[in-house]
Amino acid sequence: MSQQIIFFILAAVILTSAIAVVTLRNLFHAALALMVSFLGVAGIYILLEAAFLGMAQLLVYIGAISILIIFAIMMTRRLMQTSESPFNAQAIAALIGSLIVLVIMAVVVARLYPLTPSTDSMFASATTVDPVILESSVARMGRAFVSADAYVLPFEIASVLLLAALVGSIIIAWPRSGEEDNL
Amino acid sequence: MIPLSWYLLLSAALFAVGLYGVLARRNAIAILMGVELMLNAVNINLIAFWRYLTPDRSVGLVWATFVLTVAAAEAAVGLALVISVYRNRDSVIAEELDTMKN
Numbered sequence: 414m415s416q417q418i419i420f421f422i423l424a425a426v427i428l429t430s431a432i433a434v435v436t437l438r439n440l441f442h443a444a445l446a447l448m449v450s451f452l453g454v455a456g457i458y459i460l461l462e463a464a465f466l467g468m469a470q471l472l473v474y475i476g477a478i479s480i481l482i483i484f485a486i487m488m489t490r491r492l493m494q495t496s497e498s499p500f501n502a503q504a505i506a507a508l509i510g511s512l513i514v515l516v517i518m519a520v521v522v523a524r525l526y527p528l529t530p531s532t533d534s535m536f537a538s539a540t541t542v543d544p545v546i547l548e549s550s551v552a553r554m555g556r557a558f559v560s561a562d563a564y565v566l567p568f569e570i571a572s573v574l575l576l577a578a579l580v581g582s583i584i585i586a587w588p589r590s591g592e593e594d595n596l
Numbered sequence: 597m598i599p600l601s602w603y604l605l606l607s608a609a610l611f612a613v614g615l616y617g618v619l620a621r622r623n624a625i626a627i628l629m630g631v632e633l634m635l636n637a638v639n640i641n642l643i644a645f646w647r648y649l650t651p652d653r654s655v656g657l658v659w660a661t662f663v664l665t666v667a668a669a670e671a672a673v674g675l676a677l678v679i680s681v682y683r684n685r686d687s688v689i690a691e692e693l694d695t696m697k698n
Contacts, residue, residue, distance in 0.1 A: 414597070416597060416598055417597065417598055420598050420602060424602075424606045427606065427610060428606070428609055428610065428613065431610055431613040431614065431633050432613055434613075434617060434626075434629055434630070434633060435613055435614070435616055435617030435620070435621065435626070435629075435630060435633075440623060440625060440626060443626060443629060444629065447629050447632065447633070450610075450633065450636070451632075451636065454610075454636045454639070454640060457603070457606070457640055457643075458639075458640075458643055460598075461603070461643050461644060461646075461647045462647060462651075463643050463646070463647065463657060463660075465657065466639075466643060466657060466660055466661070466664075469661065469664055470639075470664070473664055473667075473668055474632070474636070474664075474667075477668060478632060478667070478668060478671045481671055481672065481675050482625060482628070482629060482632075482671070482675065484675075485625050485675040485678055485679060486625055488679055488682070489625070489678070489679070489682045489688045498622075499621060499622060499623065499626065500620045500621065500622065501620060501621070501622045501690070501691055503619065503620065504619075504620040506619075507615075507616055507619030507620040508616055508620065510615070510619065511612045511613070511615045511616040511619065512612065514611070514612050514615060515608055515609060515611075515612035518604075518608035518611070518612075519605055519608055522601050522604040522605055522608065523601065525601075526599065526600050526601040526604065527599055527601065528599060528601050528602075529599065530597040530598060530599050531599075535648060535649075536599060536600045536601070536648060537599045537600075538597045538598065538599060539598065539600075539647055539648055540648075540651075542651045542652070546651060546652050547651060550651070550654060550657060551657075553653075553654045554654040554657045554658055554661070556654075557654045557655075557658055558658065563654075563658075564658050567662060571662060571665045571666075574665070574666065574669050575665065575668070575669055577669075578668075578669035578670075578672050578673050579672065581673055581676070582672045582673050582675070582676035583676075585673070585676040585677055585679075585680045586676040586679045586680055588683065
């Protein structure tokens with residue numbers, strides 16, 4: 414029961430701040446709402462007993478991506494004037510399209526999985542797992558990342574991807590020669 | 597005692613909100629923020645299925661970590677592009693970036 418209350422609080426926080434992200438005029442306020450939304454998602458991970466992912470969410474999303482976004486907003490600050498509409502001409506069509514996507518996904522979920530909590534099936538409430546299994550999940554994940562019969566190749570490719578993104582974003586954002594004065 | 601469907605519905609709602617942000621906002625940085633919301637929704641789905649179906653295996657956690665990694669790379673490159681475009685064209689409004697139109 415207390416888990417359900419926590420879930421509803423987290424869901425309310427996530428959805429309210431997500432709606433604020435897409436509707437607020439002031440982009441800086443939207444970025445702050447985005448941080449709140451990320452925090453709520455980290456709480457959901459911890460509620461799902463994936464504490465490592467929750468911490469990674471805190472570090473990567475709130476610590477890095479949000480700060481990056483705020484930096485980008487500040488570097489393009491002159492365009493933050495709040496007089497004109499933040500939405501483009503197709504905002505209403507976009508709202509209808511998003512609602513259709515939401516309804517389709519909700520109908521599919523409602524038809525496939527039970528909506529009320531009960532102990533009848535594994536989908537109606539999470540099966541109780543031996544706490545040792547959950548506690549060792551991070552160790553198992555670490556081994557899976559580096560064992561040859563699991564995910565070592567995707568792991569190394571992810572390292573290369575991060576390096577490429579690092580170098581690429583520096584190259585892209587580097588001012589061309591003679592342009593430094595305008596910064 | 598939380599059914600799996602609640603997490604899936606939350607994730608669907610978050611995805612729809614992010615989709616609206618991507619489709620309706622004019623500012624390129626706001627569009628990127630919508631993409632981040634959608635990636636978060638996907639990750640909630642992955643972790644929920646991991647917890648309910650295969651908590652004794654690591655595949656769900658591993659994949660969610662990869663999504664996190666790719667999201668970080670995407671944000672870095674995307675924001676670098678936005679800054680580069682701003683420097684060249686003095687605008688981050690997506691509609692005004694129409695050099696390749698026609």
